Amino acid sequence: xxxxxxxxxxxxxxxxxxxxxxxxxxxxxxxxxxxxxxxxxxxxxxxxxxxxxxxxxxxxxxxxxxxxxxxxxxxxxxxxxxxxxxxxxxxxxxxxxxxxxxxxxxxxxxxxxxxxxxxxxxxxxxxxxxxxxxxxxxxxxxxxxxxxxxxxxxxxxxxxxxxxxxxxxxxxxxxxxxxxxxxxxxx
Numbered sequence: 001x002x003x004x005x006x007x008x009x010x011x012x013x014x015x016x017x018x019x020x021x022x023x024x025x026x027x028x029x030x031x032x033x034x035x036x037x038x039x040x041x042x043x044x045x046x047x048x049x050x051x052x053x054x055x056x057x058x059x060x061x062x063x064x065x066x067x068x069x070x071x072x073x074x075x076x077x078x079x080x081x082x083x084x085x086x087x088x089x090x091x092x093x094x095x096x097x098x099x100x101x102x103x104x105x106x107x108x109x110x111x112x113x114x115x116x117x118x119x120x121x122x123x124x125x126x127x128x129x130x131x132x133x134x135x136x137x138x139x140x141x142x143x144x145x146x147x148x149x150x151x152x153x154x155x156x157x158x159x160x161x162x163x164x165x166x167x168x169x170x171x172x173x174x175x176x177x178x179x180x181x182x183x184x185x186x187x
Contacts, residue, residue, distance in 0.1 A: 007162055010048035013041070018055045031063055036177070038063040043173045046165045047156065056165065148175055 017027045031038040042063060046056060068076075090097045112119045152171035156164045164170075 006044070006048045007050060010044050011050045014045050014049040014051045014055055014059065017041075018051075018058055028062060035065065039173060039177045043170070043177060046170055046173060047159050048162055050162055056169075060169075148172075 013027070016023055017031075018024065031041055042056075042059060045051070045059060049056070090100050115125065118125045148171040149167050152167045152174055155174060156167065156170055
């Protein structure tokens with residue numbers, strides 16, 4: 001019974017939000033003002049609203065903010081330009097290069113002493129360490145994605161009044177709202 005009521009309420013809210021007009025504008029303004037509220041509304045809409053995929057996609061586009069703000073992108077570009085300029089300064093002036101390389105040379109000497117194959121087979125050791133690092137990152141990301149999709153499927157399994165939305169969409173909304181520890185505490 002509660003699922004049916006939620007389904008009706010979510011369907012009406014989504015229809016009002018995408019319908020246009022002053023009511024739609026006031027709903028969208030209220031949702032845009034509070035990002036957490038927007039995420040919660042999107043989760044409710046994706047789980048319970050009987051609406052077409054276009055309406056849900058439009059709501060996601062209208063309510064979700066980009067991952068990086070223009071200020072963050074500007075800072076990243078400025079950091080890249082500064083790193084390039086620093087690299088050019090190191091390449092042109094041997095004194096700067098010596099000052100920068102001195103700690104790196106000391107670390108390299110210590111690593112060669114601690115790990116003898118590094119001196120005899122440096123490329124092989126570098127390739128092995130790089131492969132291990134990439135493998136670890138890949139395994140972690142795969143595990144995190146699988147856990148996120150499993151959590152979304154578990155949440156969707158309880159909703160029986162509506163056809164399920166794509167699991168990856170619900171997973172991204174859940175991840176933006178709740179940490180894995182919060183979800184584990186609810187069980």
